[in-house]
Amino acid sequence: MKLRYKAITKDNKIIRGLVEAKDINEAAGYIRSKSLVPITITQETKNSISSILPFLGKVKGSDLVVFTRQLSSMLSSGLTLIRSLEILKEQFTNDVMLETTESIIADIEEGKTFSFAISKFPEVFSPIYVSIIKSAEGAGLLDKALLRLADNLEKQEKLKGTIKAALTYPAIVVSLMVVVVFIMMTFVIPQLANLYKGLNVDLPLPTKIIISISGFFVGFWPLAIGLTVLSIFLYRRWYKTEAGRLIIDNFILKIPVFGNLIKKVTLTEMARTLGVLIGSGSLVVDSLIQTSETLGNIHYKNAVKDVARKVENGITIGDAMSSHSLFPALMVQLVKIGEQTGTLDETLLKTSEYFERDTDQLVKTLTTALEPFIMVILGVGVAFLMISVITPIYNLISSIK
Numbered sequence: 001m002k003l004r005y006k007a008i009t010k011d012n013k014i015i016r017g018l019v020e021a022k023d024i025n026e027a028a029g030y031i032r033s034k035s036l037v038p039i040t041i042t043q044e045t046k047n048s049i050s051s052i053l054p055f056l057g058k059v060k061g062s063d064l065v066v067f068t069r070q071l072s073s074m075l076s077s078g079l080t081l082i083r084s085l086e087i088l089k090e091q092f093t094n095d096v097m098l099e100t101t102e103s104i105i106a107d108i109e110e111g112k113t114f115s116f117a118i119s120k121f122p123e124v125f126s127p128i129y130v131s132i133i134k135s136a137e138g139a140g141l142l143d144k145a146l147l148r149l150a151d152n153l154e155k156q157e158k159l160k161g162t163i164k165a166a167l168t169y170p171a172i173v174v175s176l177m178v179v180v181v182f183i184m185m186t187f188v189i190p191q192l193a194n195l196y197k198g199l200n201v202d203l204p205l206p207t208k209i210i211i212s213i214s215g216f217f218v219g220f221w222p223l224a225i226g227l228t229v230l231s232i233f234l235y236r237r238w239y240k241t242e243a244g245r246l247i248i249d250n251f252i253l254k255i256p257v258f259g260n261l262i263k264k265v266t267l268t269e270m271a272r273t274l275g276v277l278i279g280s281g282s283l284v285v286d287s288l289i290q291t292s293e294t295l296g297n298i299h300y301k302n303a304v305k306d307v308a309r310k311v312e313n314g315i316t317i318g319d320a321m322s323s324h325s326l327f328p329a330l331m332v333q334l335v336k337i338g339e340q341t342g343t344l345d346e347t348l349l350k351t352s353e354y355f356e357r358d359t360d361q362l363v364k365t366l367t368t369a370l371e372p373f374i375m376v377i378l379g380v381g382v383a384f385l386m387i388s389v390i391t392p393i394y395n396l397i398s399s400i401k
Helices: 024-033 061-076 081-089 095-109 114-119 127-139 142-199 205-240 242-254 258-279 284-294 298-312 317-321 329-341 344-400
Strands: 002-008 014-020 037-043
Touching: 002 024, 014 024, 014 095, 024 037, 061 081, 061 095, 061 142, 081 095, 095 114, 114 127, 127 142, 127 258, 127 284, 142 205, 142 258, 142 344, 205 242, 205 344, 242 258, 242 298, 258 284, 258 298, 258 344, 284 298, 298 317, 317 329, 329 344
Parallel strands: none
Antiparallel strands: 002 014, 002 037
């Protein structure tokens, strides 16, 4: 079982960590063997804050990049793996990363491999990460594999950051618009409706529509919220089924502009991951299967798995990919060239860079096009709301004159 501990070092510093042991006595003995004085040892419980609120204990992608790149640098400079990990441990402020590193050090000191130690933390180290490390350990190229992993992780973080930055502005505007509409419909429009009713004013059609919608908001908002929550729950359950994923993922790929963006991002991640795996010495079929598990869209996942089956039967990757329309002709040709020249891993990494540049350009175009589109939608909405509110008042003033 996993036990959390707090102990004092020879320098009277308090450290915290995570150790795996049969019981508290065994954990205490292990801690003392490391010249530490245990203060408290408690069993890790499911109701911890990080379990209730997972985002509080989540390891950021930047933390993993730092861990991987610095570990590669220290190993290249001649430091031992344990010494490198001990230095890294002192640099982390993230408790989860700190405890993870502590556990890795403990396992290595017991004679276990680095790949085995990190495989115990799938929430931090992906199966791809573990697979590459395992292959590198057997070939004695751990520092080079870590360097390649760090480059790969940095590019992934950069791509995610680019997409998030492009979608932040529309998300903020839409959220604020929803809040404003809710306030108007719930508080402002009902007051105006009572005013118009008291004045016995003949209301135009836009005003009647707004007042009817507002009446529904005020009278049935619990039902509306309940239906929304139920719809989201049912949608998520349906999406977890294979039929649901096939329909939704196919629909996503066909959305104008956004569907093309999803395709570019998927191809970028696929080419990069497959290139890194093959470059680390993994078998081609295993690399394809592992790559398919990292893809979010089920159609691409199934396509890559089908390519793996065909490759296992003796067909080349390029020929297998050419039977699927999801893979563009350029990618298929580059893969064929890489297979013929014996540089498939390098070709795939260059292919990922090409699609990444294409993705960056598409994101910039999307961002530029979204701003005026959102402004037009906002303008139409505000104009309709203003006309609905002001027209009855204007008619009343005109009748008085």
